[in-house]
Amino acid sequence: MDAKFYKENRSALYRNLKPSSMVLIFSGEELRKTNDEDYPFFANRNFVYLTGVEQKESILWGQVTETGDIKETLFLLPPDKMKERWTGRRLTMPEAEAVSGVADYAFLEAFQPMLEQTLSQRQVDTVYLDIDESTIGGNVRYPARSIQSYIEETYPDIKIDSARAILKTLRTIKKPCEIEALKKAEEITREGILAMMEHSKPGMYEYQYKAYYDFVLAQHGLLEPGFPSIISGGKNNFCIHYYSYMGQVCDGDMVLNDVGVNYDHVTTDVSRGWPCNGKYSDKQKLLYECAYNTSEYMFRTVKPGIPAMDIDKMIKSYNCRQLMEAGVLKNADDIDTYMWHGGAHHIGFDVHDVVDVKGRLTEPGMVFCIDVGIYHEEWGIGFRLEDNCLVTEDGCVNLSANIPRRWQDIEEIMK
Structure with missing residues (x-):
């Protein structure tokens, strides 16, 4: 700036x-x-x-x-x-x-x-x-x-x-220079997440994943992440804001990362979940597909003119439908068993940006996260799929689309 x-x-x-x-x-x-x-x-x-x-x-x-x-x-x-x-x-x-x-x-x-x-x-x-x-x-x-x-x-x-x-x-509507800075931050975020995926293997500790991410940021002259990184594995994924980094990730466990990069004062917020061994189990695929389909639906649907406060409800409603169609959820009233947090928040100078959207419709220049989290404690599977959505004149753009999202693409990277 x-x-x-x-x-x-x-x-x-x-x-x-x-x-x-x-x-x-x-x-x-x-x-x-x-x-x-x-x-x-x-x-x-x-x-x-x-x-x-x-x-x-x-x-x-x-x-x-x-x-x-x-x-x-x-x-x-x-x-x-x-x-x-x-x-x-x-x-x-x-x-x-x-x-x-x-x-x-x-x-x-x-x-x-x-x-x-x-x-x-x-x-x-x-x-x-x-x-x-x-x-x-x-x-x-x-x-x-x-x-x-x-x-x-x-x-x-x-x-x-x-x-x-x-x-x-x-601060609700981002200026072009803020969006350009976010795009640069997304590139660095991508590098950091790919480094964790490419080096992932059973038996690693969470602090080792964090070290790969932090090293990429340091290579770009960034000594701190955009916010304290959330990097966890296995049962630790069931702590939404987890900062211990001391757990060992065992064969079959999913790794969850919720990370960001602050570049020129603006901050990304991206989450991915993958099996540490590079191969999704059938149950992991089932849940991941629900989250992915929900995310894709939102990026097809978001455009100017939607009540901004409804974005979170839309995510929850569609993900609920996905989980019911998959046979995971029997009763829509029980959705909170598997969805533990909100699905949208604005980003910018703060990772949870200080904005005013109450009573407002979505407008070009708004930037917020579409964050689909699924937590199935009985199966031991918890993860988030979180991307950064820029509202445009005729729809929206996924600013973090270049960070692998499909489970098939993630498996290919981890071969």
Whole structure:
């Protein structure tokens, strides 16, 4: 993404703000892990979506005057020679401007005085904050909540409004550069999954599969996956979010991978399931065909104009029919015995992207996963077939179609 992308995103945000208002978006702070060690920093995706900057303790200030003029400032940590020796150099103002396109910068210590002056002089009557409701009651240090409390206590006449609601709407439709980045990420995801398939054999440990995947990403300069990889085998496939990687995969077991690649800030999310020995059993084929047929149906069916909230129901309904026709499911009311999770979620700057589709129809530029999971505990078979669907003007495209999906193709690769 270039500075033009971030400038357009900010302009779209500002157009949704009231006159005499301001918006504050925080990159976030590091969290302490232990005595003198922090968890790896991960910037607020809304902040990155608006600036491209991934540095901690940065703040975007956007102000809309009474006449509609825009003033924006990016606050950054000041240079600190000693700290930079230990934790790496900080962005300079020219570097941050080149990334974000924000022309006005200040160091972080100027933020609080500038905020107090703006509020005390009543230059704004509304402040928009990016409040994550999922942090309520949690132990997460969240700068926006501190600012919210400060304003409510000190300036009770100034209204607090949600920037997150606006950003969810803006992030729902992907721009062409986001889609191109996703396509590149799909290529790398394909390489990683193929590496696991090609090296698969009975007796391997889950961490060995993970090592093959991580190595491919490292070859592309990516030191972390798009999200914590889910790679499991056998009975561990029945833990939907499994991160232990310590199990041994025995002859006849299925390997499940649910993995992604973050490329230029956007993230894929692809799942495949295959027998570690390279040969699907009759029962594995039966269940896999149900999932595959459901996935194919969805890619034939998705187009603009479908209630977006119905996608998940469509997946569940069709997969239910497939399982009944296969003789696996006797009563449609028992579908939750074999389908344990939803079948669709949007992807983008977040792997479970922050979007607003309630009451909306599908539109060109929406990108979401079609995720068909089947879990048959009695047979010891659990897997997901998950692909990334881009809604187009006249239908949809499977962005991850080049990652082998048919069981026949997977067997051929694993010969």
